Amino acid sequence: MTTQPRIRMPKLAKKGEVILIRTLVSHVMESGQRKDASGKTIPRNIINRFSCTFNGRPVMACHIEPAIAANPYLEFAARVEESGTFQFTWAADDGAVISASEKITVR
Amino acid sequence: MAQLSRRDALWIAAGSALAVAGMPAPVAAKVTDAINAFTGGRVPEAGRITLDLAASVEDGNSVPLSVAVDSPMRPDDYVSEILVVADENPWPRVASFQFAPIAGKAAFSTRIRLTGNQNVIVLAKMSDGRIFTARQHIEVTIGACTT
Secondary structure: OOOOOEEEOOOEEOOOEEEEEEEEOOOOOEOOOOEOOOOOEOOOEOEEEEEEEEOOEEEEEEEEOOOEOOOOEEEEEEEEOOOEEEEEEEEEOOOOEEEEEEEEEEO | OOOOOHHHHHHHHHHHHHHHHHOHHHHHHHHHHHHHHHHOOOOOEEOOEEEEEOOEEEEOOOEEEEEEEOOOOEOOEOEEEEEEEEOOOOOOEEEEEEEOHHHOOEEEEEEEOOOOOEEEEEEEEEOOOOEEEEEEEEEEEEOOOOO
């Protein structure tokens, strides 16, 4: 059900530059509001938490509710002062954790 | 449809009126609770927030939303958190975002689900505790499915 997340961000940046990070992860985001053909509620299973760190320090994190569309798309910024690694983590209701990382060189 | 007596028709009309009048109450309470939990009773101010959302969309399943809050994002002056609420969704909380100053910008874009015509409300909390808010009405032709 889950595949490797897609992340778009620059590989190179100037010191102090604010870069744009775009992420997309495949997930049904089952809201828990829907019923199946027999009238039974389909249990909620969404990505409920996303976080981004840079060299271990938090940059942005969010609590996500069922009102975020399927295949959650998140776009945000980060100011980079040194080269390093961005770590991205998505956590779902069913315990699944998806993670990815991207390196950036700062000159 | 079978013939209805005038009395039956009135009862049905009254029932549906009650259903409509009765519906928003629990959602309205959830909206108030979500906002109060965020503000901690502090009165939100207008300004600083740019809310980029269409005035009307056809499909409520995936509605682009962008929010940006004017802030220097310095350790002594930054936006710590942003809350998004959709005031007619069955579960009005949409998402909350926590920022560190190294985010550089207090801004995000995402895609949200809306069940119908409603207001999207954004609240932003500054590092000094001040709260800013903005809202926009949106018309949704086909709401995100709840059945």
